[in-house]
Amino acid sequence: MARKKIIAGNWKMNKTPSEAVALVNELKPLVASDEVDVVFCVPAISIIPCMEAAKGSNINIGAENMYFEENGAYTGEIAPNMLTDVGVKYVIIGHSERREYFAETDETVNKKVKKAFEHNITPIVCCGESLTQREQGVTIDFIRQQIKIAFLDVSAQQAATAVIAYEPIWAIGTGKVATTEQAQEVCAAIRVCISEIYDQATADAIRIQYGGSVSASSAPELFAQADIDGGLVGGASLKPDFGKIVNYK
Numbered sequence: 001m002a003r004k005k006i007i008a009g010n011w012k013m014n015k016t017p018s019e020a021v022a023l024v025n026e027l028k029p030l031v032a033s034d035e036v037d038v039v040f041c042v043p044a045i046s047i048i049p050c051m052e053a054a055k056g057s058n059i060n061i062g063a064e065n066m067y068f069e070e071n072g073a074y075t076g077e078i079a080p081n082m083l084t085d086v087g088v089k090y091v092i093i094g095h096s097e098r099r100e101y102f103a104e105t106d107e108t109v110n111k112k113v114k115k116a117f118e119h120n121i122t123p124i125v126c127c128g129e130s131l132t133q134r135e136q137g138v139t140i141d142f143i144r145q146q147i148k149i150a151f152l153d154v155s156a157q158q159a160a161t162a163v164i165a166y167e168p169i170w171a172i173g174t175g176k177v178a179t180t181e182q183a184q185e186v187c188a189a190i191r192v193c194i195s196e197i198y199d200q201a202t203a204d205a206i207r208i209q210y211g212g213s214v215s216a217s218s219a220p221e222l223f224a225q226a227d228i229d230g231g232l233v234g235g236a237s238l239k240p241d242f243g244k245i246v247n248y249k
């Protein structure tokens with residue numbers, strides 16, 4: 001079945017709100033496309049101004065993180081209904097930088113994924129192995145574990161609408177993009193894992209992105225793979241190059 005590609009930018013901790021608005025305005029004409037879903041995941045403080053700037057365009061403004069409680073004494077966190085109240089439909093969950101620097105675990109990722117679905121926000125669920133894990137030959141086992149825990153108690157109906165981002169940690173921000181074969185192999189294994197947890201229809205529906213040093217030159221071949229349904233793009237999403245990535249064909 002044909003899955004619509006989804007190409008998302010992860011701005012990470014870059015751009016002040018006014019710089020963010022300028023970037024949305026700059027990229028707006030470049031990322032125009034009827035063929036793919038386009039998402040800019042921006043720092044929380046820039047979500048509202050970016051939404052305003054993106055009005056009338058095909059750009060969806062998403063969040064980079066969200067907490068798994070509804071409200072309360074969680075200083076510094078952003079609740080799901082704060083996101084939905086301003087129209088956010090996508091949130092990145094469990095990025096490797098959150099896992100590494102902010103102590104996120106497979107269990108907190110699972111709580112956040114469930115909470116996002118409760119609020120009808122599409123989670124972009126991140127997974128990915130370290131260089132040591134790849135060298136030790138445990139990549140697929142490790143990714144399967146991350147996926148199985150992330151989707152605990154998530155229904156097939158919900159999972160079918162999710163986005164998974166496969167981001168090998170060694171390829172993030174390093175300029176070292178995984179080979180097309182490596183990326184396709186793991187994305188295919190993720191789809192098999194989803195078919196085992198749920199069924200083939202769910203596996204056929206779920207969208208799986210590749211992320212890690214995606215550039216205008218690597219995107220066309222990566223996105224042509226059978227199990228790669230788009231990309232989660234860091235550095236190159238902050239540049240006019242992102243327009244080329246979106247219009248990779």
Ligand SMILES: O=C(CO)COP(=O)(O)O
Pocket residue numbers: 010095167171172173174175211212213214232233234235236
């Ligand atoms: O972490 C990433 C996207 O979430 C990838 O970042 P880069 O594209 O900068 O390698």
